[in-house]
Amino acid sequence: MFDDFEAKESISIASSSNQPLVTIHKYFPETWIWDLVSVSQSGALTISKTVPDSITKWQAGSFCTSPVGFGLAPKTTLKAFQPFFVTLTVPNNVILGEVFTLKATVFNYLHSCIVVKVTLANSQKFSANKCNGCQYTKCLCADDSRTFSWTITPLVLGEVSISVTAEAVQSLNLCGKRPVTVPQKGRIDSVIKKLQVLAEGTKQFKSYNELLCPSDVVEKTVSLTLPKNVVDGSAKASVSVLGDLMGRALQNLASLLAMPYGSGEQNMLRFAPNIFILQYLESTNQLTPQIRSTALTYLVSGYQRELTYKHNDASYSAYGMDDASGNTWLTAFVMKSFGHARRYIFIDQVFVNQAKAWLGHRQQRNGCFASVGQLFHTSMKGGVNDEVTLSAYIIAAMLELNYTITDPVVKKGLSCLRNTYTQVNATYAKALLFYTFTLAGDQAMRNTLISQLNAKAIFSGGGRYWSRVNNGSVTDSLEVEITSYVLLALMSGPQLSGFGLGYSSSIVRWLSQQQNAFGGFFSTQDTVVALQALAKYSLATYSPAGGVNVTITSPSGVITTFTINQSNRLQYQKSKLQEVPGDYNVKAKGKGCVYVQFTLRYNIPPPPDRSSFIISASASGICRVPNQPLEVTITVKYNGQRLETNMVIIDVKPLSGFRVDTTSVQLVNSNSNSKNGVVKRVDQIGCNAVIYLNKLRKGEEKVYTLTIPQRAPVEKLKPAVVKVYDYYETREKAATEYTFPCPVL
Template sequence: MSLRAQRGGLDGRPALGARHPHAVESRDVLHGGGGLWALPHGHPHSRQALLCGAGLAVLRGPGRGLHPKGHRLQLPAAVHQGEVNFTVSTEALRTEELCGTELAVVPAQELVDTVIKPLRVLPGGILEEKSHSSLLCQEASEEISLQLPANVLAGSERAHVTVLGDIMGAALQNIDRLLAMPYGCGEQNMVRFAPNIYIQQYLEKSGQLSPEIRDKAQGFLQSGYQRQLRYKHKDGSYSAFGESDSTGNTWLTAFVLKSFGQARPYIFIDEKHLKDALGWLQRHQLESGCFRSVGKLQNNALQGGIVDEISLSAYVTAALLELGQPLTDPTVTRALQCLQESSRTSDLYTRALLAYAFGLAGRTELRDALLQSLAQHSVSAGGQLHWRRKVKALPSPGPYWDQAPSAEVELTAYVLLAHLSLPNVSAADLATASQIVRWLSKQQNPYGGFASTQDTVVALQALARYAALTYSASGTVSVTVSSPARARQQFHVENANRLVLQRAALQEIPGQYTVQASGSGCVFVQMILRYNVPPPKSSATFELRVETEPKECSEGAASRFSLALHARYRGERSATNMVIVEAKLPSGYVPAKSSLGQVRPDSASHTVRIQGLVHGESPAPQENTDCSSDP
């Protein structure tokens, strides 16, 4: 932190300016001029620290006399997180010391200048967050317990409850940050693009699409469309890095094709891009009618459970039908023949995809047979229904309560889409769908997305379809959140505010809460707990080594030092998938521009991007980030 005093006007009145870091962590120690101050911990009173003359530039000359020790810093007592204000004052004092060869002149009035500066305090460590989501209908209640781990950083815990009258409300509120992940490459850009379509389709069908929401969603669609064209190959296909990749990718090209087609009612889409992508897929259709797997996905989690020719062909066929290709189209006819000959597969994920594709094609008997076989493997409990893959799924990276692995979310979402795929949805299909929706809603993260990428896209598409079929403008619901200590929060939801996010802080952490809904209709309730823990020391998956130059914090290093990061993958996979190395600088430091050019990817990486990160609740990056892959 630095202070600067100067003459504020022609009469020589002092004026003070202060420069300080954007944010500090609660245990940081900052240097200011010739003094030293730290955020106090556990101190019952405010603390004052005097900053000595090295932090104040005394401007010499007549009428500019300022005593070098005339400014003070006042800090509040123990603060672990949040925003605090600090006050710095300078006072012109009479002194016998000469300014050069002249005696300093002290103005008769306005001897003091004061600045008040906000300083953001962060708890430090690694942010962890948990969310408990519930779709409560009619008269319903749930007991929810907020618990903290043993290694939580003191004072970092915070929690709140949100209430929305619409199952799509959370995704609508956070459409630009459904996942805590970087965006920018040809794969992940589509995760931001596609949900805007599904949400607009739902709001349009339910009559809730306001001009403000439409403009916001269409803005995202327009920017996402233009960005995606960067990753188009000359042959019409798409890949993560466009022409930098040797070939396009079958799955991504089909995903882009159907999404561009579905976006046509909302933004201008050049038909040439659709024809180019469709032509590329047609050229890669095999004699059997199936589609050839071409290219590589940098983010192999994005394509979900698609691992073989049959599941890929089912995905491409469904994409063509969602695009609106007629059943008489030779490409579609041959693709459906391929799927029909492969419909006896034992893989549950492939069965779900096949059931959805056959439903879109109007092949009711094939769809029903597949859904009946899937029902035999369902998991039913507490009025909820979902599916688990036979292959043991990897645990989800997200620390959310009761959150299932992303593969199971995607599998279950495809079953839901299959039940809703016919033009006229039966009462039996809708009853089964409601049980699936109750389970899916519990898997949502605090931003309305899910654990990973493709499960977020598919699940939001399925939920939007269900919400459109079950929408009702009537009904009011009251929600009460209470605790044994008599803490009580009440919310009222009706049609006029069903898309309005209602939020209240929860003070008892740890604590036990009861959420109770009464009335007619449904509400989506999320209880979100956030806290910080020390960085993990385990190197089971990645080995990270940090070096500084100089090694010790010498006087010269206080203003400038070099930082070297060495990361190596130590896991069991043959390739890491996508990797992000984030270097969080000490408070008050910024990267030296001259050193950024020295950061270079190795031969296995595609891109390195230096960016600023947003401090606070959302771990999502502030700007678009290109993907990188490090085998």
């Protein structure tokens, strides 16, 4: 493997004998070679590779394995050289309306002087102004460098390519007293950098989902609407069609949520759904080698990462050994997921056995399980008796792994649930109990619980769902999870009288309407349970026969057509929409089911909603000194209905031209006796700092600081956004902006 210290991979463009060779840099790898090769019995192998032709120092190492042992080679180094090259200083992203200085620095590694002409390629996506008095053809002598600059104003949103070319040109003039030479090779060097131009405000995603199952023709009208305060030019829309409910999740196995994955539970979102998808595709003979390879890759990486959250006593918690103890609920989640995954990848059975044994030691005399460790997913408490809900989850996990009802731990747990279920009023707890007794084969309890649940079902838009409140005024992660458990229970046992596939299909219709643009739902656990339930429903209703033609008609009459059949039912078919807002007609003709999703993306200024969180942010620093870092101060208070939150995320975007220093995050008003608001972890995702807090108590104000060093100067700076939200109650959120503290950069 080669580690890249300064490297830029380049492409050499062959030319005629009359034209110089042009080297274009446009790829910046962190590693160059990472290959697995077989060596013959001779013990020698020659491999040819094209070296990126920039001034680069590479370090290489290799190891080998064989039936007789393991070998490790000493490291070696390689230097790549070219006569001169150009580098660009460009911000990672800017906001439309901001202006920045593009700097191109040319280095000369020849022993003679050259005259360099530097050219910025024209583009309709930005305007460029030369600096006053600047010259773009200059002498450059040995081991010297020159910097050339332009003022760039982006004109459009999205990705913008910036291309700069440096050429060694002939000149009759001297460079000082030294003659000018032109290298025979490498006379021209070009570099291309990608710049992301973003819209102001906070990004919003809105999905309009329709599950259409025509026996002949079905028509629907979908209205795409934008809020009044939408940022001009930020709205983008698309429509996609799939012939399989699992197809959208399958397209986004790496990122089912637009949310971070920094804890032991969130990591399992990259692990568990792969199992359900593999089981479904395998059972329906739709599993291709490519899909299997992708899914197994995520299973292996998820398995290895999850072990980093393991405690010495075989339990698991959100932040591993950084937490005081393992968590009962997460340990059960890991146990069942590892047990299911053993069918597809190597997982040491000892980890499953040890987790079950640890859970067994948490079982009390009455058969219920004690809640140990911090529970970030507080909705698991399920009403007045959280032991019942937690115990139902653990017993269901063991029954999924084929531990029988005669297993001592399972037997005692079921006894606990039968003796205490009458004390439970929460709909969430009843849905989970319904699933647990389904796996246990207890038909009497199934009938009792489905009757109680059916009485609380809510109908909306042809779909059926359950809510934490009887009027259905709340729709969030918990509602998806409750509804998914009901569907999972119906699909995991013998059909109950009056609750056949027709009843289940109405649940699926509602669930499909909640799915986000990435294939997930609101948060972590609702996505895992919903995909498990949908996979079981899809398997029960799968039919290879039939085909459907879908026609999308725009407000102006533009027609887009999709054809779904058995050969492409898993294929993700997508088309951009040009008319937003507007009413689109959807017509499905044929026999079978198709899943149609309209996705709308746009930006709005940070909403003033302060019903759940109150957040403010400001930046400070020394304005008179260039390139000085700024300190961002963030004040957060929870103002919602609960006594305390679940895990809280603070997402901090740096100002354009700045970067976040994740090591600098501090809670500055910490009370040593309080663990509320403690920073558990800080990640950098993209350009943003993502701060994980264990929880916030109602009315308690917390103040955090972090440093943002400057990378590249940007003028006319727009405000940067800071968001805060409850990871499991995503409707509880707030956002604010902070600005550059000085009037002039």
